[in-house]
Amino acid sequence: MAFVEVRRIGRDFPGVTALNDVDLDLELGQVHILAGENGAGKSTLVKLLTGADKPSRGTIRIDGRDAAEHPDAFDLIAYVPQELNLFPHLSVAENLFIPYERSGFDSATVNHREVRRQAQDYLDRFAISARPTDLVRNISVSDQQLLQIARASTNKRMKVLILDEPTSSLTQAEVDRVFRVISNFRDGDHAIVFISHKMQECFAIGDDYTVLRNGRKVAAGHLADTDEEGLIRAMSGEELKLGENFRPVLPPGGPGETIMEVHGLSGHRFKDVSFDLKRGEILGFAGLVGAGRSEVMQTVFGFRKATAGSVSVLGKPWKLGDTSHSVENGVLYLSEERKHHGILPLLSLRENIGISILGETLSKFGISTARERSKVLEIIRAYDIKTSDMEKKIMFLSGGNQQKAIIGRAMATRPSVLIFDEPTRGIDVRTKAEIYKIMKQLAEDGVGIILISSEMEELRKCASRIITMYSGRVTGDFDTETTSNETLVGAIFGAEKKNVA
Amino acid sequence: MLRKLLTRLATNQLAGVFVAFLIIFAISASLSPYFLSSYNMSVVARSLAFVGLVTIGQSMLLILGELDLSLGVIGGLCGVIAGILMVNYGINPAVAMSMALAMGATLGFVNGALVTSLGLHSLVLTIGTAGIYGGVTLVLTKGVAITNIPAEIQFLGRGSLFGVPLPFVIMIAVLAIATFITFKTRFGRYMYAVGNNTAAAKMLGIKVNRVRVAIFTLAGLLSALAGILMVARLGTAQPSIGDTWVLPPIAAAVIGGVATTGGIGTPLGAIFGAAIIATIENIIVLFGVSPYWQGLVSGTIVVLAISFDSISRRYIRREDQ
CATH class of the missing domain: 3.40.50.300 (P-loop containing nucleotide triphosphate hydrolases)
Structure with missing residues (x-):
């Protein structure tokens, strides 16, 4: 017994x-x-x-x-x-x-x-x-x-x-x-x-x-x-292909123009970080927890202060330290901490998504609820967010659906760069695959995608190029297809190897 | 059926507090024949008007996750300033009142600016500024009321429009604007976002500190308005104006569905909460309850109202999961 x-x-x-x-x-x-x-x-x-x-x-x-x-x-x-x-x-x-x-x-x-x-x-x-x-x-x-x-x-x-x-x-x-x-x-x-x-x-x-x-x-x-x-x-309850990869199909002639260029950026827990993001690719960031990947991205986004270095987006100098400037100019960061940095728990799904499309729903008489409902419904359908009712408080949705809502909310502003920080933590396998597909589609549509992940398998599956960080510094920049797992793991544990792709 | 209706009421907080108000109102009307008399109604409406203006500001601060304990003394100080300007300096009453309103907005702004720039906790900071503002009032007046307020402004506090007391009309107008702001504007949506989750609001590109300072300023302005209207009603500017405007608005907001932790509730609900308190205080007086007992009775009813709210919320949470 x-x-x-x-x-x-x-x-x-x-x-x-x-x-x-x-x-x-x-x-x-x-x-x-x-x-x-x-x-x-x-x-x-x-x-x-x-x-x-x-x-x-x-x-x-x-x-x-x-x-x-x-x-x-x-x-x-x-x-x-x-x-x-x-x-x-x-x-x-x-x-x-x-x-x-x-x-x-x-x-x-x-x-x-x-x-x-x-x-x-x-x-x-x-x-x-x-x-x-x-x-x-x-x-x-x-x-x-x-x-x-x-x-x-x-x-x-x-x-x-x-x-x-x-x-x-x-x-x-x-x-x-x-x-x-x-x-x-x-x-x-x-x-x-x-x-x-x-x-x-x-x-x-x-x-x-x-x-x-x-x-x-x-x-x-x-x-x-x-x-x-x-x-x-x-x-x-259905067949899912695990071996599938979600790397974006690059246009003929390789990745496009440079969307973002980070040069010698330093800040809290990282130093002298440089990389560039090209149109059409998903740029992965690998490293141990505490390697400074989130800090770098939060600094680029303006949530944290930079102590040195510069960033340019689409060739123009980028203002650091101001999240409203970043959002207005199309650089968004989706935090790994959905609860702390993502959802507005007590507001409804409609209000959570609606807050980023106020430009489209505001009229002379204030926010048009009808227009907001129809726009939000489009996003709910497009990102396959499962809920019985858009008036439901977002805290009652499952983690995967919250994540899709946050992605949908971000995409509604038509950003040019979207930074995903551990987007699939605590999310089930099927929803993971859906999020990978969304990232792939976005990259192919020309949005610059940066993906931070602690799962090497996830990075190998999604990223065209992987940058490794160790203890606040960049230790490598690798082409995913031609690099072995050992090389990548070595780099996230501090082995300095520049296999520039 | 009844269960469903109750759930619906409990889920829609605004409807819930409105029905609670209707029930208490109906009970009061059936308990005392004087309750519905036009004289008594205008007494209730007038007293609700002053505390209501403060409640609107305080509830918006609470939605934001902040709190301003100096709103009462801001009302008192601005009433006194309006009085001094009119009486001692002979300034035109309209100008004097505008200056006092601007003073209220400034004092609220100072609270907001200190909270955001120094990262202070608004509860603690405003205990301090309440001491300062109240102290200024005493220095200015030496504790003595300013009399001989020009008769021409007294209609603001004592007059009526189609039989409705003017302060009440003003409060309803302010409430309508506040309700429009909360439900229909970008600023209102941002206010809820900040109250829900400051970090997430920042991530959404919202200028969090600007929203906070704006609402502190608005709350200061509304308290000044309440103080000035009170001066117009009394015909004297007493330093004690606003002494009772600190805690009741917070209780009213919570009864009306605003969480002290922020992010939820509406000024409209808070006003229903204030109306519940005003009705209860009135019926206690009509019943001839000894003044010594009034605080005890009204306090008990407030505790019961909040407990009922919390219990019904627990019930919905179970439904929702």
Whole structure:
């Protein structure tokens, strides 16, 4: 009998059935992949598994006990959410052990020396480089990610660990650290549930899998019996060609004129960066997290200040440090942080898109709602944004649809340069392919496209040319087709090689 | 059916607060025979007019994610300045009032400029400037009211148009403009964008600081207008004008659907919130509740109104997911 047995579970919300008739078995000593597109019901299932929400029907048995009758059984299950969920102004040690009752420091006063000592044990075990006394806001993102997992494991009763996209903001080396931690738990007779949109990771770490689609279980079994394409087919319900590449077809005679030229640009966390962007190509930027790629682009866009260097667009000198000037003159930046830099959460989808086309919808009597609705509807159709109603608040749309809305909003202003910063983070495979297609189409239509990505596969698939950065400097400029992966990976780890294409 | 209607009401915040106002209004009318009398209605409308003007400004600041605690003393200071200019210097009342309005706009601008240029938190900054502005009022007046306000301007505070008190008419006109700005203009849309997500607004190319300073300035101007109208109504310029215009407008805005965290709500909703408070305060008086009890009763009702709002919002969120 499996350690966790979920039988015919369902959850209804008024008007929608989020989950129906789902079975799931979690075995100790196994890593279980939970796969599905955004909105397939994974989060709902996780909420039921952790006791955060109650099922409308069906049963959950944990360690042989019915969890509905023994809610303390949920203590055996720990959950690490995708979003960082730490106390930024408290120390690493405090973050590990709060609430103190759970971690065994439940005397009236807390023995801080003992807390720090035990914290160091955890940090060593998880290979976290931060010190117990560091404030969490000062440690690296990957350390924070690992700290979240370490915190879950301070629950001594934990037997099941659910990880929701633990690697989405990590580089390969850091992913390996997470995988080592997962393997240790697995070998220590724990059950792991691993949720990720990255197929290679699923196959690298997983034993069993369950695929959800539209709230139902559509496939389950051993990963050894399937392959990436099989899993994707189950998730999307249709055939998707993975090997396809999305590099723009260059016009005969190679790329066109230079759209943007960056010369000797320096700023926060980067120095002396030069590159040029030509019409018709997608220019990729590869590097580790913290290599300075986002900072360079945010500086070109005017969100951050430049300390030296110059930029010219279409041959004319470019004004730095003024985002309104950039937007008005057709250079747009789509941030990797959709939540913090992209959406206006409390406004409707219509208002979110409408804000960039006010020039077309304003009349003498103010914004024409009818005109705005029809223009926005065109964008919703063109970018295939799935929503029941354009008046829905954008925060209730799935991540992929938010991303498409932001791209549609940007494109409505007809920019000449569009900078995508990690456009597919946390987005399911099918929507990823749609975004790749949009980028390819835009490039072929003559928009200059810059793509920052931490996934080498994504860059190889989309970019015509790849610039590598390491620690705030450009380390290379490569033609994608003629460059090997080893060369690229070498360059993002600091090997200085100028294979100028 | 009822459930659906309730959901609809709860989803459309404006309709929700409007219905809440109608219910409270109807209950008040059925509880007291004097409530609907034209005299009493004009009392309610007049008191709503002054606090309403401040509420419009404060609600727009709250939508922006800001707050100005000096709006009350700006009203008082500008009323006093108008009085001093008219009485002590014999300046033409129209000119004096324009100068006082400009003063209000300037004081609001100073708040906005300090908040944006120094990156200060508006709550803390305006506690400070409220002290300064209020202090100037006391220095100018030594705490004594300025009397002998020219009779020719008193119609602004005391007159009526077709039986409707003039200050109320002015407030409704301002509200109409503010509503047009919020729903129909580029500036209004930018205001919501900044209140929703400042970084995203910047990424969209919006001149965030300009929007913020503009609304601080507008709020200062509206407070000055309220202060001047109050002087016209009283016939004296008292330094204490505006003392009660600080917290009630914030409560009114929240009852009317404006989030203190910004990004959502409308000035129109905030005025309905203010109307709810004004109605409740009026009915307490009509009931002859002892003045010692009035604060307790009206405070309790405000807490109930906000709790109801929060509970209904939780209900919608479940529906929406």
